[in-house]
Amino acid sequence: MPEDSAGQAEAAGLRSRVVRAGTPGTWDGIRSEPYRRADGRPADARRALLAGGPASGCAFELRYFELAPGGRTCRERHRHQHAVVVLAGEGEVMLGDAVHLLHAGDLVRVAPGELHQFRNPTANPFGFLCVVDAARDRPVAIGEDDAASCSVDPAPGSR
Amino acid sequence: MPEDSAGQAEAAGLRSRVVRAGTPGTWDGIRSEPYRRADGRPADARRALLAGGPASGCAFELRYFELAPGGRTCRERHRHQHAVVVLAGEGEVMLGDAVHLLHAGDLVRVAPGELHQFRNPTANPFGFLCVVDAARDRPVAIGEDDAASCSVDPAPGSR
Numbered sequence: 001m002p003e004d005s006a007g008q009a010e011a012a013g014l015r016s017r018v019v020r021a022g023t024p025g026t027w028d029g030i031r032s033e034p035y036r037r038a039d040g041r042p043a044d045a046r047r048a049l050l051a052g053g054p055a056s057g058c059a060f061e062l063r064y065f066e067l068a069p070g071g072r073t074c075r076e077r078h079r080h081q082h083a084v085v086v087l088a089g090e091g092e093v094m095l096g097d098a099v100h101l102l103h104a105g106d107l108v109r110v111a112p113g114e115l116h117q118f119r120n121p122t123a124n125p126f127g128f129l130c131v132v133d134a135a136r137d138r139p140v141a142i143g144e145d146d147a148a149s150c151s152v153d154p155a156p157g158s159r
Numbered sequence: 160m161p162e163d164s165a166g167q168a169e170a171a172g173l174r175s176r177v178v179r180a181g182t183p184g185t186w187d188g189i190r191s192e193p194y195r196r197a198d199g200r201p202a203d204a205r206r207a208l209l210a211g212g213p214a215s216g217c218a219f220e221l222r223y224f225e226l227a228p229g230g231r232t233c234r235e236r237h238r239h240q241h242a243v244v245v246l247a248g249e250g251e252v253m254l255g256d257a258v259h260l261l262h263a264g265d266l267v268r269v270a271p272g273e274l275h276q277f278r279n280p281t282a283n284p285f286g287f288l289c290v291v292d293a294a295r296d297r298p299v300a301i302g303e304d305d306a307a308s309c310s311v312d313p314a315p316g317s318r
Contacts, residue, residue, distance in 0.1 A: 014240075016254040016273040021245075021264025030266075051242030051268050051290065059292040060219035062242045081173075083210030083221045085246075085288060086180075087264075095175040105180025105246075107189075109210050114175040129244060131210065131290055133218040 014057065019050075024088045025066045025127040032066070035073075044071030044120075052134055061134050066127040067091060067120035075117040075143055080136035082110035084118075084128050091126035092119050102128075115142055173216065178209075183247045184225045184286040191225070194232075203230030203279075211293055220293050225286040226250060226279035234276040234302060239295035241269035243277075243287050250285035251278050261287075274301055 020028045032048035045067050052061035064087070065073065075094070084093075086106045093100050093108055094117045102108065108128075110116050120126035179187045191207035204226050211220035223246070224232065234253070243252075245265045252259050252267055253276045261267065267287075269275050279285035 014270045015268075016270040016275070017268045018252065018254070018259040018261070019266040019268070021262065021266070024264065027264075027266055050244070050266055051240075056240070057271070058240050058242070059294070060242070060290055062244075062290050081210075081215070081217050083217070083219070085209070085221075093177065095177070100177045102177070103180065105183065105186075107178040107180070107186055107209055109174075109176045109178070111173045111175040112216070116175070129288070131219055131221050135218070 025064060025125065027064075032064070044068040045073060050129075054134070056134075059134050061132050063130050063132070064127060065118070065130055066125050067118065068125060069120055069123050071126070072119040073117055074139065074141050075115065076139040076141050077113055077115045078137050078139040079112045080133050081112055082108070082116070083131040084108040084110070086126075086128045088127035089120070089124045090122050091128075092121060093117070094119070102126075184223060184284065186223075191223070203227040204232060209288075213293070215293075218293050220291050222289045222291070223286060224277070224289055225284050226277065227284060228279055228282050230285070231278040232276055233298060233300050234274065235298040235300050236272055236274045237296050237298040238271045239292050240271055241267070241275070242290040243267040243269070245285075245287045247286035248279070248283045249281050250287075251280060252276070253278070261285075 019030060022028060027048070027050065030048050030050065032046045035045040035047065045065060048064045050062045050064055052058040067073070084107065086102050086104050088104065091102050093102055095110065096115055118128070178189060181187060186207070186209065189207050189209065191205045194204040194206065204224060207223045209221045209223055211217040226232070243266065245261050245263050247263065250261050252261055254269065255274055277287070
């Protein structure tokens with residue numbers, strides 16, 4: 001089977017690859033997309049798909065999020081889980097009623113249905129890896145003045 | 160659905176959690192398991208499951224591997240894919256016929272059927288995150304004098 005699989009992978013354009021890290025939170029040739037608010041302004045957050053995705057055949061997606069100073073992700077809940085590892089800077093996560101400070105290397109597991117939000121109250125970028133299932137439900141934004149903006153997907157399948 | 164999902168998660172013991180990073184490559188309360196050779200000796204490599212796994216309901220597993228100086232993973236191939244991000248130290252990966260040096264932050268995608276091996280030729284630990292599908296085929300060890308050792312699973316579901 002391995003040889004067959006390799007042939008299939010080549011046909012599908014799935015090739016092994018080393019992608020070099022550039023300045024922290026950047027990888028050669030990997031585009032990062034700004035999150036946009038409903039009014040079109042950037043949301044002080046950007047996202048890059050590092051591996052997985054619709055055409056990959058993987059059951060997971062590995063993404064990198066970076067929050068600029070003052071940035072935050074949507075305050076939301078969903079049935080799918082998050083596994084997060086902090087790569088750069090410091091920030092905080094709201095999980096239900098609790099807020100936790102986060103430092104480099106810290107791991108966060110967000111359980112199904114948990115209301116959560118990542119925020120950057122610092123003066124430096126806050127970056128983290130986030131693993132999710134490729135097949136997952138759409139987040140529901142909860143509360144906050146910018147809740148409407150959270151329903152704006154920056155790209156198909158990005159949530 | 161969110162409230163129902165939260166209730167189900169609680170019943171299943173799936174709780175949101177922040178897991179603090181300790182010394183590089185360690186997380187509070189997360190056990191890391193040494194890989195063993197067929198003769199029972201440690202294989203200069205250890206593995207920790209950070210998120211996902213059989214009882215999690217996730218379609219992915221997020222693992223951390225650390226290779227001691229001179230350590231290496233099995234030279235193997237399988238149909239499932241790897242997404243790897245280097246967290247600590249430097250090392251190298253063999254992908255097919257090529258060997259690539261790896262530094263902190265570098266991303267490696269291992270395609271289906273690709274023969275691969277991670278190695279640590281340095282004097283310091285080499286650590287990386289590795290994301291895989293939870294449902295995946297068993298690796299096939301290829302060549303090398305220690306090939307037989309590679310078929311030893313350190314724990315059920317660990318591969």
